[in-house]
Amino acid sequence: MPDREAGAQSSFLPYGRQEIGDADVKAVVEALVSGWLTTGPRVARFEKAFAQHCGAAEAVAVNSGTAALHAAMRALGLHTGDEVIVPAITFAASANAAVYEGATPVFADVDPDTLLVDPASVRARIGPRTKAIVAVDYAGQPADYDALKDIARGRGIRLIADACHAPGATYKGRAVGTLADISCFSFHPVKHLTTCEGGMSVTEDARMAAQMRRFRNHGIDSDHRAREAAGAYAYDMTELGYNYRLPDVQCALGLAQLTRLNKWVHARQKVAALYDKALTRVPQVTPLKTHHDRTHAYHIYVVKLDPALDRDKVFATLRAKGIGANVHYAPVYLHSYYRARGYGAGLAPMAERAAKHVLTLPMFPAMTADDVTRVVDVLKSL
Ligand SMILES: Cc1ncc(COP(=O)(O)O)c(C=O)c1O
Structure with missing residues (x-):
């Protein structure tokens, strides 16, 4: 079953x-x-x-x-x-x-x-x-x-x-x-x-x-x-x-x-490979880099959008089409709790810049090739 x-x-x-x-x-x-x-x-x-x-x-x-x-x-x-x-x-x-x-x-x-x-x-x-x-x-x-x-x-x-x-x-x-x-x-x-x-x-x-x-x-x-x-x-x-x-x-x-963890990790890696391949045809959307000396468990699949694209608009368009995009994460120290304790913008410039353009695409073991195509087609249309 x-x-x-x-x-x-x-x-x-x-x-x-x-x-x-x-x-x-x-x-x-x-x-x-x-x-x-x-x-x-x-x-x-x-x-x-x-x-x-x-x-x-x-x-x-x-x-x-x-x-x-x-x-x-x-x-x-x-x-x-x-x-x-x-x-x-x-x-x-x-x-x-x-x-x-x-x-x-x-x-x-x-x-x-x-x-x-x-x-x-x-x-x-x-x-x-x-x-x-x-x-x-x-x-x-x-x-x-x-x-x-x-x-x-x-x-x-x-x-x-x-x-x-x-x-x-x-x-x-x-x-x-x-x-x-x-x-x-x-x-x-x-x-x-x-x-x-x-x-x-x-x-x-x-x-x-x-x-x-x-x-x-x-x-x-x-x-x-x-x-x-x-x-x-x-x-x-x-x-x-x-x-x-x-x-x-x-x-x-x-x-x-x-007992199914290994199976699920492999399924996630397969979904990631489908995204990687499909996104080669979408130059404004770049998957995060992976290192050859590591294997990736793909809790999430994160891409960087070309700075010319408005990330929030892309997010809203995906959501409107029934695709649960997300963002992981804003720099932790920019949350109000940390700001109120003396932290603030400028501490990690690379993180601050990258955080404005990242987008998390759907990723879970039961995703199909059609699901991936559905997400990538919306990205292409943008
Ligand atoms: C990187 C990271 N650390 C810690 C946690 C905290 O885990 P939990 O939600 O089980 O408390 C999470 C959960 O989202 C996480 O993604």
């Missing part, structure tokens, strides 16, 4: 769409009637399966990609006044997670052809208070990890991968999830696999993994299930944590979805 697709009833082509199949529904129902609604056996099972999928030692399930980033920031032991370098072009959560821990985001510029963080700009922003760099695998293409590691090495600076766009991608043959001190993933519905809301922090470091498990459970040293198994009631809260737990029911969905 084919996968059920949310929103498939209309001819509207969204920019992203999850697939929920019968196996997912069965797994969720089984979990629902199992008696374990929050932390139960499926949490550890999902963590183990996800860690294995990445080829990493440890994975810690949390209830969003944002929580995964926050847990990573805490595990690195940031203090008020520490600085964290974050690419200007990313979702706000990459920077906000540093702010939650009292640290200051310092925004680095991006390569205008890929929108990946520019290592030269990162190097220029390193200072005595720099404690971490966040590498964002923008759109699904891994950042330049070797260059970022070179910058961090010998300076006590740690590397966090915001890999929310890139499960299944590789960098020089190495899997995303194994490229940084901690790698963070999101299972929001537009991502590669979904748990409705959810996230995962992946690391080789057992100590940091244990710390993140405490952090997601209020900073308490044991969870309810472990105490039940030991016949004990006492617990200790050793630090201030949060309730970032990912329920068993959602882990059941994640486990079922994980």
Whole structure:
């Protein structure tokens, strides 16, 4: 039986769409009637399966990609006044997670052809208070990890991968999830696999993994299930944590979805190849550049429009024709929250310029060649 697709009833082509199949529904129902609604056996099972999928030692399930980033920031032991370098072009959560821990985001510029963080700009922003760099695998293409590691090495600076766009991608043959001190993933519905809301922090470091498990459970040293198994009631809260737990029911969905992750990544790559080919005939629309030493997981398919085209008009025309174009992203520091804290235009000129001309086209595994033609035909007509 084919996968059920949310929103498939209309001819509207969204920019992203999850697939929920019968196996997912069965797994969720089984979990629902199992008696374990929050932390139960499926949490550890999902963590183990996800860690294995990445080829990493440890994975810690949390209830969003944002929580995964926050847990990573805490595990690195940031203090008020520490600085964290974050690419200007990313979702706000990459920077906000540093702010939650009292640290200051310092925004680095991006390569205008890929929108990946520019290592030269990162190097220029390193200072005595720099404690971490966040590498964002923008759109699904891994950042330049070797260059970022070179910058961090010998300076006590740690590397966090915001890999929310890139499960299944590789960098020089190495899997995303194994490229940084901690790698963070999101299972929001537009991502590669979904748990409705959810996230995962992946690391080789057992100590940091244990710390993140405490952090997601209020900073308490044991969870309810472990105490039940030991016949004990006492617990200790050793630090201030949060309730970032990912329920068993959602882990059941994640486990079922994980079995199709590779298939979905390949399907996304095929859709991207169709776009790449079709867009060679549309000179005003240029796909972002891809690096030959990486494989791309294509969370989103982003193009740059010729500056002579009015991006907002192109966006509106696509929307009027039932095509869910989108924009990812305005530079984070131009949001009111950051402006009110002293950030402002001019910090990352390449990012600011590129952000005015980018457009995200629909991309999801079930897209057909006809869907791609439909999008490209509208672009051609402009
Ligand atoms: C790059 C990036 N980082 C972090 C997040 C946060 O993930 P979540 O929505 O699961 O909290 C997202 C989600 O959109 C993202 O795209």
